Amino acid sequence: MRKGLNFRDLDWLLLLISLAIAVVGIVEIYSTTMHTALADQYKKQIEWVFLGAFLALIVSQIDYHLILDHVAALYGLTLLGLIGLLVFGHPVAGTRRWLALGGLTFQVSEMAKLVIIMSVAAYFAGRKAKSVTWRDLGALGILAGIPAVLVALEPDLGTALTLFPAIAAGIFLAGIRFRQIAILGLALILMLPVGWRLMHPYQRERLMTFIHPTQDVRGSSYQVTQSKIAIGSGGLWGKGIGHGTQSRLGFIPVSHADFIFAAFAEEQGFVGTLLVLALYFILLIRLLDGAQSAGDRAGVFFIVGLTAVLFFQVAVNVGMMIGFLPITGIPLPLMSQGGSSVLFTFAGLGLAMSIRVRRLVN
Numbered sequence: 001m002r003k004g005l006n007f008r009d010l011d012w013l014l015l016l017i018s019l020a021i022a023v024v025g026i027v028e029i030y031s032t033t034m035h036t037a038l039a040d041q042y043k044k045q046i047e048w049v050f051l052g053a054f055l056a057l058i059v060s061q062i063d064y065h066l067i068l069d070h071v072a073a074l075y076g077l078t079l080l081g082l083i084g085l086l087v088f089g090h091p092v093a094g095t096r097r098w099l100a101l102g103g104l105t106f107q108v109s110e111m112a113k114l115v116i117i118m119s120v121a122a123y124f125a126g127r128k129a130k131s132v133t134w135r136d137l138g139a140l141g142i143l144a145g146i147p148a149v150l151v152a153l154e155p156d157l158g159t160a161l162t163l164f165p166a167i168a169a170g171i172f173l174a175g176i177r178f179r180q181i182a183i184l185g186l187a188l189i190l191m192l193p194v195g196w197r198l199m200h201p202y203q204r205e206r207l208m209t210f211i212h213p214t215q216d217v218r219g220s221s222y223q224v225t226q227s228k229i230a231i232g233s234g235g236l237w238g239k240g241i242g243h244g245t246q247s248r249l250g251f252i253p254v255s256h257a258d259f260i261f262a263a264f265a266e267e268q269g270f271v272g273t274l275l276v277l278a279l280y281f282i283l284l285i286r287l288l289d290g291a292q293s294a295g296d297r298a299g300v301f302f303i304v305g306l307t308a309v310l311f312f313q314v315a316v317n318v319g320m321m322i323g324f325l326p327i328t329g330i331p332l333p334l335m336s337q338g339g340s341s342v343l344f345t346f347a348g349l350g351l352a353m354s355i356r357v358r359r360l361v362n
Helices: 012-033 041-060 064-068 071-088 108-125 134-152 157-161 165-174 178-198 201-211 222-233 260-292 297-321 339-360
Strands: 090-092 095-101 104-106
Touching (some): 012 260, 012 339, 064 108, 071 108, 071 134, 108 134, 134 178
16 A cells, blocks of 8 residues: 555545446335345345455555565456366256355355456456467467366356456457457367257257247247347336336246346436446546556556456347347346445446555555
């Protein structure tokens, strides 16, 4: 911690926007669960948001260089956690995504997102090359590939995919060449048959549902069909808090978590969804503004990586709800119910605030 640093220097606007989005999420969690056995979920979410905001304030007071200097240890700890998860993880609905610590459950993959962002920032912090080399691409591919495979084995393909936007943002900033992009794109296309064979049956079914959305509206297409019905029925102004029939009657699956955007759109309508998307847009722009003023490469790469991951999550989650993308288990940042997601999102925002605070002293 630098001498003389205080909370007056913080990016309060960034924190307030984040809290505004989180409050919208809490209200929607309350609204969609108030008549169910999960009626207390909003209280838990309030606790996680308060704890996350406090964590962001604490992290903002720590010199981010100190954290990045220990990223190798954090990366190793994350891998151990992901491996331990496959062996000792708490099984829920046929998956092992949570470690039980005392009376709490902890999603290690959420930690992996933040650690990958930090690892990319640390990797490029000291590099002076004007373009990315194939060695860089290989190193970064392995860096994200190992935890991505472990997360996919849980199985959680959606979260595994969120580990790569930070890599993509990093190599773009570092100067990837068009030829490299073309070769990587071709390699990805050639790997598609292998990826298809490695998918679980339900994952293949979700992809086929995306390609043929009307072939089984009572089965594999049920989730996206009900989501689109909910969004469309919200109209311009919505049905109001607690009056969303699709969520109240249980047609929208996990309406307090992955499908919270559909439930919100039904209750708050087109105007409400525009407002909440505007909040996300302001959040992302504020982060990029912090990247522009960062005092060194490490700060720039971290904030851009964090922005890329948050944008990816918002875009994919909303795209799923309206049928533009296949259904995956990617939550809406700060809004979807989930303690691990909230904590590590706020931790990342805390690091972004630390970078902004120290822009004049690096």
